[in-house]
Amino acid sequence: MAQVRLSGIAKTFGKVTALDAMDLVIDDGELVCLLGPSGSGKSTLLRIIGGFEMPSEGTIAIDGVDVTDLPPEQRPTAMVFQSHALWSHMTVFGNVAFGLKLRHLPKAEIRDRVERVLDLVGLSGYGARLPSQLSGGQQQRVALARSLVIEPKILLLDEPFASLDQHLRERLRDEVRDIQQRLGITAVFVTHGQDEALAISDRIVVLADGRMQQVGRPGEIYAEPKTAFVAGFIGAMNMLDGTLADGEILASGLRLPAEGSGLARLAIRPEDISLTEPEEGRTMTVRRMIDFGAHVVIDGKLADGTHLRIQTDKAIRVSQGEQIGICVESWTVFTDGDEPRRYRSDTVRSFRGARYA
Amino acid sequence: MTDLAPLSPFDASPAAVGRIVRREPVDWTGIAFLTGLAVVVLLPLIVTAVWAFAEIWRFPAIVPQRMGLGYWQDTLSRNDVWQALWLSLSLTTTVTVISAAICFPAAYAFARLDFPGRNLLFLAFLSVQAFPKFGLIVATATIFLTLHLVGTFWGVVLIQLVGTLLYMIWIPVSAFQGVDRRLEEAARDVGAGPMRVFWFITLPQALPTLFAALLITFVSTFYETDAAWLIGLPNVRTMPMVMISFINNALEVQYGAVLFVFLWVPSFVLMLAARRVMGADAFAKGLGG
Ligand SMILES: Nc1ncnc2c1ncn2[C@@H]1O[C@H](COP(=O)(O)OP(=O)(O)OP(=O)(O)O)[C@@H](O)[C@H]1O
Ligand SMILES: [Mg+2]
Numbered sequence: 001m002a003q004v005r006l007s008g009i010a011k012t013f014g015k016v017t018a019l020d021a022m023d024l025v026i027d028d029g030e031l032v033c034l035l036g037p038s039g040s041g042k043s044t045l046l047r048i049i050g051g052f053e054m055p056s057e058g059t060i061a062i063d064g065v066d067v068t069d070l071p072p073e074q075r076p077t078a079m080v081f082q083s084h085a086l087w088s089h090m091t092v093f094g095n096v097a098f099g100l101k102l103r104h105l106p107k108a109e110i111r112d113r114v115e116r117v118l119d120l121v122g123l124s125g126y127g128a129r130l131p132s133q134l135s136g137g138q139q140q141r142v143a144l145a146r147s148l149v150i151e152p153k154i155l156l157l158d159e160p161f162a163s164l165d166q167h168l169r170e171r172l173r174d175e176v177r178d179i180q181q182r183l184g185i186t187a188v189f190v191t192h193g194q195d196e197a198l199a200i201s202d203r204i205v206v207l208a209d210g211r212m213q214q215v216g217r218p219g220e221i222y223a224e225p226k227t228a229f230v231a232g233f234i235g236a237m238n239m240l241d242g243t244l245a246d247g248e249i250l251a252s253g254l255r256l257p258a259e260g261s262g263l264a265r266l267a268i269r270p271e272d273i274s275l276t277e278p279e280e281g282r283t284m285t286v287r288r289m290i291d292f293g294a295h296v297v298i299d300g301k302l303a304d305g306t307h308l309r310i311q312t313d314k315a316i317r318v319s320q321g322e323q324i325g326i327c328v329e330s331w332t333v334f335t336d337g338d339e340p341r342r343y344r345s346d347t348v349r350s351f352r353g354a355r356y357a
Numbered sequence: 358m359t360d361l362a363p364l365s366p367f368d369a370s371p372a373a374v375g376r377i378v379r380r381e382p383v384d385w386t387g388i389a390f391l392t393g394l395a396v397v398v399l400l401p402l403i404v405t406a407v408w409a410f411a412e413i414w415r416f417p418a419i420v421p422q423r424m425g426l427g428y429w430q431d432t433l434s435r436n437d438v439w440q441a442l443w444l445s446l447s448l449t450t451t452v453t454v455i456s457a458a459i460c461f462p463a464a465y466a467f468a469r470l471d472f473p474g475r476n477l478l479f480l481a482f483l484s485v486q487a488f489p490k491f492g493l494i495v496a497t498a499t500i501f502l503t504l505h506l507v508g509t510f511w512g513v514v515l516i517q518l519v520g521t522l523l524y525m526i527w528i529p530v531s532a533f534q535g536v537d538r539r540l541e542e543a544a545r546d547v548g549a550g551p552m553r554v555f556w557f558i559t560l561p562q563a564l565p566t567l568f569a570a571l572l573i574t575f576v577s578t579f580y581e582t583d584a585a586w587l588i589g590l591p592n593v594r595t596m597p598m599v600m601i602s603f604i605n606n607a608l609e610v611q612y613g614a615v616l617f618v619f620l621w622v623p624s625f626v627l628m629l630a631a632r633r634v635m636g637a638d639a640f641a642k643g644l645g646g
């Protein structure tokens with residue numbers, strides 16, 4: 001229902017720079033995930049959008065209206081807190097109805113809307129209970145209902161389900177996605193679970209050290225990470241330090257074609273490595289094999305002791321200490337200050353010959 | 358989630374298995390503790406209470422030789438007792454109300470606002486409370502003498518007010534600090550301004566503990582003697598002072614015992630009511646922070 005435009009947002013706490021030079025436009029009806037390690041500034045950014053923190057620099061506009069100086073109660077945003085922050089002295093009904101009572105709506109309408117939203121989050125009939133009489137998942141749903149009932153244009157969620165077990169978390173996040181799409185609300189979802197981000201977002205914003213690393217659709221971020229940080233952070237990834245020379249990168253005894261010169265980082269997804277016959281320069285010692293049922297992960301050591309993970313077919317069986325040959329099907333090379341370069345063994349082969357199979 | 362869990366043979370026929378109902382284990386430690394506590398706390402109370410109804414009770418007897426309401430009649434027909442009671446009640450109420458009016462906002466400021474010198478001020482306040490009370494009272498008495506406040510109602514109010522500051526700031530500070538800021542933020546978020554947040558969220562959340570502070574202040578002010586004695590006499594005679602003079606003048610235990618029961622019943626009822634209103638943990642929260 002609304003577009004959020006952040007221009008040049010920065011936030012410092014004393015000497016700590018929590019956010020730096022953020023420019024971001026969140027479109028109407030979009031669900032954007034803020035993803036990043038602990039302390040990367042996700043909560044700070046969310047709280048700035050909600051009006052709980054004043055940015056040190058920059059402006060926020062919602063639907064083209066500058067709201068930078070508005071307090072939270074005057075912004076069309078609603079926040080779901082990680083700790084649910086329910087008011088323990090009010091019933092579930094009281095919690096949800098509070099925002100409507102402040103708006104002096106008629107009693108019948110309040111009752112109606114509260115019942116409808118409790119129904120929406122699957123809690124109809126729980127109105128008379130106190131928050132302490134609910135389970136963790138139910139409490140989070142009440143918090144969600146409390147935010148939804150005031151019909152916000154923008155829903156802000158700060159790791160709302162982090163304290164719940166995985167099953168419940170998955171179910172609730174799917175419900176949130178469902179509700180968000182049905183109501184057409186713009187949503188910003190903070191998480192540090194990459195699965196969560198990949199599963200529900202329209203776009204992902206990857207943050208590190210208060211800076212935006214990359215913004216993009218989930219598949220895009222996974223397949224085409226722009227920086228070594230994003231590559232290592234989203235999904236499982238083998239990151240190796242290496243040197244570029246003579247059209248090759250040499251990293252931990254592994255030799256792969258790549259242009260450029262100097263120091264570089266080599267990134268390879270576990271599923272982009274397959275097993276072949278052992279061959280000079282492309283072998284690995286198996287440390288252990290983890291059988292996930294649907295696939296198998298092999299954790300191994302390269303010549304210089306560097307770890308390498310391989311994800312492969314569930315039919316494959318190897319034993320500890322065994323020497324296996326590896327074949328890298330696609331890889332990315334990151335060099336400082338340069339665009340990453342991506343390679344695939346099938347295209348490389350066409351001009352380099354079968355040497356790098 | 359429609360996972361089909363395989364039915365174990367036990368689940369299939371719960372009736373056939375026969376249910377083992379376990380009883381709650383008896384908490385012997387708790388019982389022992391309670392008994393010990395009862396002996397230490399309740400025994401003196403019971404003895405005193407029995408004294409209030411004893412007309413003759415000489416040494417070897419375990420129960421009084423003669424029981425009756427004679428001493429009750431004697432005590433309660435005295436004018437000075439009723440006057441002192443009335444005075445004590447109005448004095449205590451005045452002190453508590455004024456103290457709350459001063460201390461609660463101050464406590465909120467200490468707990469929530471970030472003004473320069475905040476920690477220093479709080480420390481200064483606490484260190485004042487660390488002085489020996491009696492010295493402070495004597496010093497104040499000298500000053501009050503020149504101000505003609507000695508022997509007046511307001512003189513006693515002022516000095517007793519000082520005595521309440523510790524509990525009335527310390528406990529409420531922890532009460533306000535104990536209110537999760539996110540609760541307040543959540544209220545801002547759905548549209549409440551700062552005043553309404555305070556009124557509908559912060560205050561109700563802190564209320565049980567604030568009530569505990571009020572209660573402690575009320576009861577301790579009611580029984581306060583040092584300041585009331587030094588500043589109040591001879592004109593302002595509070596209830597505890599009447600009790601003291603009873604014990605000093607007539608060497609009969611019964612007068613004191615009667616007053617003891619007479620005053621204990623209402624404050625006990627008050628405590629019970631308070632526990633009902635705010636739940637047992639409010640006291641602990643207020644004192645423990
Ligand atoms: N009120 C504050 N005062 C001082 N520093 C703060 C404050 N809030 C956040 N910071 C700092 O700002 C940085 C970003 O914090 P933020 O809470 O936004 O991280 P986050 O990405 O949400 O992390 P997490 O995943 O652990 O919640 C951190 O270095 C943090 O220490
Ligand atoms: Mg956070």
